[in-house]
Amino acid sequence: MSHQPPKGLPSRPLSPFMLGQYYRFQLTSLLSFAHRLTGIGLSVGTFLLAAWLITLAGGPEAYGLFAKHLTAWYGQILLFCWSWALLYHLCNGIRHLGWDIGKGYELKTAYATGYAVVIGSLILTAAVWAVAYAK
Amino acid sequence: MSMRSPLGQARGLGSAKDGTHHFWVQRISAVALVPLALWFVFSVAHLAGGDFYMVRHWVHAPSVAITLVLFIAAALYHSMLGIQVVIEDYIGNEGTKIVGLLLNKFLHAIVAVSTIFAVLKVALGS
Numbered sequence: 001m002s003h004q005p006p007k008g009l010p011s012r013p014l015s016p017f018m019l020g021q022y023y024r025f026q027l028t029s030l031l032s033f034a035h036r037l038t039g040i041g042l043s044v045g046t047f048l049l050a051a052w053l054i055t056l057a058g059g060p061e062a063y064g065l066f067a068k069h070l071t072a073w074y075g076q077i078l079l080f081c082w083s084w085a086l087l088y089h090l091c092n093g094i095r096h097l098g099w100d101i102g103k104g105y106e107l108k109t110a111y112a113t114g115y116a117v118v119i120g121s122l123i124l125t126a127a128v129w130a131v132a133y134a135k
Numbered sequence: 136m137s138m139r140s141p142l143g144q145a146r147g148l149g150s151a152k153d154g155t156h157h158f159w160v161q162r163i164s165a166v167a168l169v170p171l172a173l174w175f176v177f178s179v180a181h182l183a184g185g186d187f188y189m190v191r192h193w194v195h196a197p198s199v200a201i202t203l204v205l206f207i208a209a210a211l212y213h214s215m216l217g218i219q220v221v222i223e224d225y226i227g228n229e230g231t232k233i234v235g236l237l238l239n240k241f242l243h244a245i246v247a248v249s250t251i252f253a254v255l256k257v258a259l260g261s
Contacts, residue, residue, distance in 0.1 A: 040221060043214040050207070050250040056194065057253035060187040067187070083176055090172055093165050100162060128176050132183035 027114050035092045038085040045082045083128050088121040157216060164213040171206040191257055200258035207250050215243035 055066040069075045095113050098104045104113055137144065148154040178199075182190055193199055218239050226232040 036221070039214075039217045043218050046210050046214050047246055050211075050246045050253075053194075053203075053207075053250050053257075054253045056187070056190055057256040063187045063190070086172055086176060090169060094169065097162065097165065128180045131177060131180040 028110055031092060031114050031117065035089060035096070038089045041085050042082070042089055045085065048082075080125075080129065084121060084125045087124040087128070088117070091117040091121045091124070157219075161213065161216045164209050164216065167205075167209045168213055171202065171209055174202060175206050194254060194257045197258065200254055203254050204251050207254070208247060211243050211247040211250075215239060218243075 052066060052070070055062040070079065095104065095117055098113070104110060146154075178193070182193060185193075194203065219236060222232060222235040222239060226235055
């Protein structure tokens with residue numbers, strides 16, 4: 001780090017010196033971080049969903065202009081990310097509701113439910129896209 | 136001995152004068168969104184590849200329109216509460232924070248009313 005401690009003070013490591021060398025990566029903190037990130041992403045996604053319904057009320061032309069982007073490759077990637085983000089936030093949200101009633105705080109349980117959330121959200125996402133493409 | 140006055144303790148609103156209201160309504164909307172969001176993603180997956188008329192026909196059904204309005208209301212309310220926490224957590228400057236909090240509320244209200252109006256227009260239209 002280029003930061004120099006103020007004169008007269010002993011040289012001590014400054015934040016974020018823990019990252020990289022000493023900080024051990026944990027699934028639980030990553031999932032917590034992902035919960036907030038997917039939440040922010042879903043807020044934006046909900047606005048896009050709102051635009052979808054508003055163009056639907058606008059008539060076939062307005063709807064066609066919007067739907068063209070949704071069915072394009074980048075729209076499909078966006079929708080895929082959106083569906084996983086929603087299902088992850090939903091599964092991890094249930095985990096949070098468990099904590100709210102005081103359940104699942106043991107380290108072993110917190111990891112087990114963490115893995116369950118990752119796997120569950122992936123299975124649900126696969127199920128949604130199977131429904132969409134199996135027709 | 137608690138430093139809190141008996142009246143303050145009875146009210147239970149704390150220093151922010153809001154008590155547990157934000158926490159509680161965030162949980163209520165979360166519980167409501169579990170079935171609503173699952174219904175929505177799987178319904179939209181079913182609609183995949185459908186054109187304007189197919190989607191309009193779907194929204195036209197009263198049961199769909201009602202559930203859609205419930206989903207939009209719960210999702211945007213939950214979104215507003217979540218973004219509020221993000222703004223409170225990461226924006227230090229008091230002025231910017233208040234502007235952000237106001238914009239967050241206004242934007243969500245505008246989007247919620249517009250979207251619900253759009254759904255009703257499709258559902259009640261011919």
